[in-house]
Amino acid sequence: MTLPGSLRDMPPAELFPEVYARDPHHQGFARGGRAAALEALARLDPVTYGRDRSSLDGHVSRLSPYIRHGVLTLAEVRDAALAHVPATAPSRAWKFVNELSWHDYFTRVYAQVGELVWQNFQPYQTGWPQSAYSYDFPEDIAQGTSGLACIDAWSRELRETGYLHNHSRMWLASYVVHHRRVWWQGGASWFLTHLLDGDPANNNLNWQWVASTWRAYPYLWNRGNLQKYAGQRYCAECPLASGGCPFDATYAALSERLFRGKKAAPGGEGHLDPARLQAVPWEPPPAPEAVPDAVVWVHGDRLSPTHEALTAYPDRPAVFVWDDDLLRQWQVSAKRQTFIHECVSELPVHVLRGDVAGQVAAFARAHGSRTIATTPSPSPRFTAIVAALESEGFTVQVWPEPVFGASLTPLDLRVHGDYWRQVSASAFGKPPAPPKPRRAQAKASG
Structure with missing residues (x-):
């Protein structure tokens, strides 16, 4: 079987001309x-x-x-x-x-x-039902023409650079969801398009946190908070600075204006049973045993020369596949594709595009291999690709990455604090230790 030529050295603007025509910000x-x-x-x-x-x-x-x-x-x-x-x-x-x-x-x-990361873990804790949130993302936010200097500056920075400071992300998300009452999924999709670090894990779960669909109450900010961390850079040039600023109020006043009470509306629906995250089995993943005829599949979650499967098979053929369907689904911007292309260009891989499972299978067959070595990914898309390859008779080896934090017990992922108590010793390079006890709550005086 003859493989198509590698696309590794083809400029991304030639690979994806429609994206580069749509997005003027290529870097x-x-x-x-x-x-x-x-x-x-x-x-x-x-x-x-x-x-x-x-x-x-x-x-x-x-x-x-x-x-x-x-x-x-x-x-x-x-x-x-x-x-x-x-x-x-x-x-x-x-x-x-x-x-x-x-x-x-x-x-x-x-x-x-x-x-499920795309669905509300719990109902909005704002007193508003899901039906109160618009599914149409506002064009003035997307294009930075709202008339609010801070909002428009963050929209412009996101679209032009693929970056936002964490505070700016939370402030912008809060404005989208609570001031404009737009469903958080629309904002999360917008971020995924542009952020160089966008992924459904960190991106969506932070949007859920701001929205209150994975938090006891919604996240708000006001003008005082903005000026504390950003100075006067936005307010000094905002036409609404002297009157009409929607953020120039106390938190109590903002809550009264924006919410029907910090609780779920009657009939609100959540899609996550917390017990699903309560005791997640954990153990150090074992490394597979190397075989002589494996090929390596490199995916977008591990674009490094230190890739564990590349290291295990330094002399074997490797492939990276541009996932056309995913790029369309996420509407990935030109700057994100440029970043990924620059990562891939440093790797010893044959680059293809199209259906990932089909292209990886064809690559393995062309090299007479029935074993495909790769690295893990939390994405359900990765799980589906592995299942498709295995259904074609391939063995998929998953070579583990270095562990950030190990635990002696099943992980409690319901809240970050409980997870952190379990892994914090290991995260600082020490042997895993029993979970630290919760801090006792201080009793109110009087």
Whole structure:
């Protein structure tokens, strides 16, 4: 069987001309690939991060696109952070390592719930029923023409660079869901299109947190909060700064205006049974045994030369497939495709496009192999591709990545705090320890 020629060196603008014609912003804030990732990692300062990360001008790592696409593993970034502080004082990197743990936590939740990540885990805790939220994403937000200087600036930054500071993400999401009463899934889809680090785990679960479909109450912010972390950069140029600003109110006043009470509306429907996340089995995944004739499948969640299957089979053929259906489904922007292309260009892979399972199977057959080696992914799409390959008679080996945090007991993923108590010792490079007890609640005086 003859394979099509590799698309590895074809410029992405030629691969996806319709996307590059639609999106004028062809390069995002970060360059793709392992070399660029290591440069960014070398600039990491976890101590300063812990002090001023909340400010829009604060020290943030901007490593998230490399983590999201597996160019850097969480364990690798964690180790780099701990190397910046004395071995006797790992707590100086505590906040940065704890923030990394959210990536691991959301990924684990996504692995359990799959496509449910696109549905409300619980009803909105706003007093409004689902029917009160519009399914039409506002064009003025999408194009940055709302007339609100902050909202329009964040829309522009998202579309032009593929980046938003975490505070800006929460503020923008809160405006979309609570002020404009738009379903959070529309905003999550918009973010996935543009963010270089967009993935359904971190992206959607944060939108659910803001919306209150995975939280006890909705997330709000006001003008005072904006000015605390962003200064006057937006208010100074906003035509509504002297009157009419929708954020210039106390939290109590905003809640009264925006919500019918911080509770679920009668008849509200949630789609997640919390027990599903209560005791998730965990054990260190075993490495498969190498076989002589395997081929390697590299997917978008692990685009690194340190890819475990590539390392296990350094002399065997490897393939990466542009998933045309997924790119259309997510409407992936040109800047995201450029980033991924730059990552893939550093890898020793034959690049194809189309139906992933079909192309990977054809690649394996062309090389006379019945074994396909790859790395894990929490995506239900990955699970479906593996099932399709196995139904064709292939053996799919999944080579595990380094573990960020191990646990001695099944994981409780209902809330991040319980998960963190279980893995925190291991996350700091120590042997797994029994879960730390919950902190006792302080009693009210008087």
